[in-house]
Amino acid sequence: MTTLMSGAMSIVMYSCHNSFGDEVKGLGRWALGLLCVVGAAVAFMLRDTLPPKVALMATNALLFWGIGLSMIGTQEFFGQPPSWRLFHGTWLAGVLGVGWWLLVAPDFMARVATFSFLAFVFYAAQVRLVLRHGARHFSTRFFGALLTLQSAVVLSRGCLALLSGGASVDVLLDSGVANLYLAMANFMALMLTVAFMTMATRRLQTVLESRSTHDPLTGVLNRRGFARAYERQRALLRRSGRPLTLMIIDLDHFKLVNDKHGHLMGDRVLIHVARAIAQALREIDAVARFGGEEFVVLLSDAEPPSAVQAAERIRAALPGGPGHRLPACTVSIGIASHASDEESLDGLLARADAALYRAKANGRDRVEVSETPAPATAPAPASAAGSDNPC
Numbered sequence: 590m591t592t593l594m595s596g597a598m599s600i601v602m603y604s605c606h607n608s609f610g611d612e613v614k615g616l617g618r619w620a621l622g623l624l625c626v627v628g629a630a631v632a633f634m635l636r637d638t639l640p641p642k643v644a645l646m647a648t649n650a651l652l653f654w655g656i657g658l659s660m661i662g663t664q665e666f667f668g669q670p671p672s673w674r675l676f677h678g679t680w681l682a683g684v685l686g687v688g689w690w691l692l693v694a695p696d697f698m699a700r701v702a703t704f705s706f707l708a709f710v711f712y713a714a715q716v717r718l719v720l721r722h723g724a725r726h727f728s729t730r731f732f733g734a735l736l737t738l739q740s741a742v743v744l745s746r747g748c749l750a751l752l753s754g755g756a757s758v759d760v761l762l763d764s765g766v767a768n769l770y771l772a773m774a775n776f777m778a779l780m781l782t783v784a785f786m787t788m789a790t791r792r793l794q795t796v797l798e799s800r801s802t803h804d805p806l807t808g809v810l811n812r813r814g815f816a817r818a819y820e821r822q823r824a825l826l827r828r829s830g831r832p833l834t835l836m837i838i839d840l841d842h843f844k845l846v847n848d849k850h851g852h853l854m855g856d857r858v859l860i861h862v863a864r865a866i867a868q869a870l871r872e873i874d875a876v877a878r879f880g881g882e883e884f885v886v887l888l889s890d891a892e893p894p895s896a897v898q899a900a901e902r903i904r905a906a907l908p909g910g911p912g913h914r915l916p917a918c919t920v921s922i923g924i925a926s927h928a929s930d931e932e933s934l935d936g937l938l939a940r941a942d943a944a945l946y947r948a949k950a951n952g953r954d955r956v957e958v959s960e961t962p963a964p965a966t967a968p969a970p971a972s973a974a975g976s977d978n979p980c
């Protein structure tokens with residue numbers, strides 16, 4: 590049953606790997622590892638059909654592969670470089686050790702100890718990963734707890750084999766300890782797979798949430814994500830009466846960049862601009878792409894004069910000048926601050942858009958501020974004379 594279930598879980602993991610392999614790493618290795626465990630079980634079942642020593646060697650080699658691949662999968666999941674040296678070294682030591690105690694100097698006790706201690710290396714490496722890189726979440730703690738238990742089980746089996754002799758841990762003999770080990774080994778193989786899938790599902794949930802609120806090209810927020818960020822900031826600032834300012838940034842003549850340099854270069858310009866905008870702002874501010882070549886920025890607790898300063902920082906960080914690997918680029922920016930508590934996001938956007946329209950009409954490559962009746966609003970400082978620099 591465990592073999593069948595492991596085979597089924599391998600298919601589930603492989604299918605997840607096919608759909609979300611880029612976002613959730615390690616699933617492919619785990620799927621392959623489970624297949625090896627299934628292969629090991631099949632080889633063990635064939636020990637009466639095949640020459641027994643061949644079947645036992647195949648069982649051990651496949652089991653080492655399976656457990657080792659799960660370690661590599663867990664490393665990839667946590668974004669760590671796979672330890673192929675540890676994998677190959679442990680596998681080779683395991684196969685040589687088991688081969689020696691099986692073929693050259695038959696000793697069941699030494700074989701069990703070799704297998705158990707080397708399997709412990711693979712499990713303990715994963716416990717270390719969870720402790721170092723695991724998120725504080727139920728799924729990770731569950732996986733970590735199972736790995737710790739499994740490490741303890743294989744370690745104690747190895748010690749028991751050394752201390753009490755091979756018969757005490759021979760899974761083919763009807764002893765209490767052997768039965769307990771067999772039950773644990775079967776159960777844990779499944780539970781570890783389920784626990785890893787639980788972590789993978791949690792990671793996937795985070796990825797999907799991020800996809801629904803972020804722009805895939807530039808990585809900044811999309812309209813939906815921006816609306817959420819706005820609601821959060823609005824609720825915070827409403828209580829303190831602090832101002833909220835919005836900025837619409839539109840690239841000038843962006844169509845020319847696409848026409849002259851190609852769509853791919855246009856995309857690279859958009860990515861650069863998004864990064865330049867984010868770097869010119871504080872952590873608390875929100876940046877979004879509202880489609881095409883238009884970005885929207887929410888400046889928390891900022892009056893229009895500081896928004897103008899931020900706008901100038903953004904303009905200064907745009908690609909341009911000789912030697913730059915991207916085409917020169919300018920932006921027009923419209924700024925508006927909340928006029929009153931009653932003003933909606935749509936109202937604020939409409940006023941910032943009107944200011945942007947003015948910036949475009951006045952020659953582009955400039956900043957315009959919406960005239961707000963609020964006393965804090967500074968006069969609209971326009972930037973230096975606009976150029977019609979194509980971007």
Ligand SMILES: Nc1nc2c(ncn2[C@@H]2O[C@H](COP(=O)(O)OP(=O)(O)OP(=O)(O)O)[C@@H](O)[C@H]2O)c(=O)[nH]1
Nearest residue numbers: 839840841842843844845847852855856880881882
């Ligand atoms: N490369 C690239 N281009 C895009 C993307 N989205 C929209 N565009 C292009 O952006 C250009 C927008 O052109 P327009 O609306 O005429 O604006 P513009 O040329 O910037 O002119 P002004 O805004 O008036 O200065 C079009 O050529 C679109 O194809 C995108 O994701 N990638």
